[in-house]
Amino acid sequence: MKKETWTELAIGALNLQAGNSVSNLTGTWRSGRKPEFIEDNCIQCFFCWLYCPHFAVRVEEGKVTGFNYDYCTGCGLCAEECPTKEKAIVMVKEETKIIEEGKK
Amino acid sequence: MKAVKILNGNQTIAEAARQINPDVVAAYPITPSTAIVETIAQFKADGMISSEFVCPESEHSAMSVCIGAAAAGGRVMTATSSQGLALMWEMLYIAAGLRLPVVAAIVNRALSAPINIHGDHSDTMGARDSGWIQIYSENCQEAYDNFIQAFRIGEHLDVRTPVLVGLDGFIISHSAEPVLIEDDREVRSFIGEFKPVFPLLDTSRKITVGPIDFTDYYFEHKRSQIEGIENSPRVIEEVGREYGQKFGRFYGFFEEYRMDDAETAIVVMSSAAGTGKDAIDELRSEGLRIGLLKPRVFRPFPHEKIAEALKKIKAVAVLDRASSPGAFGAPLFTEIRSALYDYGQRPKIVNYVYGLGGRDINVEHFKEVAAKLQKIAETGKVEEMLGYLNLRE
Ligand code: SF4
């Protein structure tokens, strides 16, 4: 993507396209591990959804159903915060892919 | 109705604030600017202004409120001094980086340590690279006029940069003098309606204020910020002229006092310039061809204009009411000496730091400087380039 020159930018360093972070696939930062959802153990408390720094917990029809790996960085906060005795989220090993910048 | 009132500097700024009636005033009181905040609070309590008055827990928070309110789309002001300005530091750069035209009245005074409440320029000189426009005032009338113009300058769409107006602690802030307060409606019509740019409260246009920049954009955004203050000289001139046409007092980048045929000159800002002019009158009557140049705008620094005004003088003394430890001279001196560098014909130049922590400067001290300048002009030799005035040595 061609980056703007200083004269092309909005003054005051404003971002005029609020919400454009959807184009930033933070999932490319993930290295070595990812969360896995165990639906049977889930009590739908939404802690994982609340704590996830990247809105990567998938919610469908009012229920947590897993993760959006395009944005999940594998930080493990969701698994840490999941309050059930038998965890509904566990971190599992994942083979790291080398991804070129800007490509999915 | 316009009227001459007997006001001190703090009351004068509060009067201007009452007339301007900004959307938000956020300030934390600190000596010697306390009375600005106090008087505005009284205006608010008496229903004389509709401004939202916010008194947060610190100056850091006061400037944060200003930034938030300005980003929301409001016309915003604050006032502070010395340690208060120092505590605002982090937020000063943010207001400038976000190009928010906040206006601040700064009652100039010394920075600790040692603790001192009196006037000097250490506070705003320390903030000289924060990206704010800086305008200095000799007396209450100038503080009033500068403060009103500051809104027009900072809010101009080509500028969109915060502005601070300096007035000397105690000497101006606490000394009462006659001030011509213009008619409320005339002041309001001069200021005009505030036109916010991409206000956060406009929910039809969603924007993000202050997102992170990495190595790929920070530099471009900083360059874009600099453009605002670089556009400001034209606006400062226009506003100063328009103010003069409307109210009879014209303003430029600096004032020249008896400089026409001067061989030597003293450069000094703010209240000391008043004393300096008296000294110049006495020295002139003694036959000395000496003049005075009083910078009004320090940021953006009017380097070309000042150099043009000084290039033919034989010897110039720059008086700084702030030190810059370890630097080659104090702030005003380094600017002026650098401005003259490209001129084939240029004066011999010396620097005196004076008045730190409110130390007096009177006519005798100006005469002392004048005598040294006279000797330099005659011999063409500078014996001591950097010195101090009225210091026990
Ligand atoms: S691992 Fe981190 S980023 Fe991924 S879903 Fe859990 S909390 Fe979100």
Ligand code: SF4
């Ligand atoms: S935190 Fe655990 S139990 Fe709660 S919704 Fe998420 S996965 Fe389910």
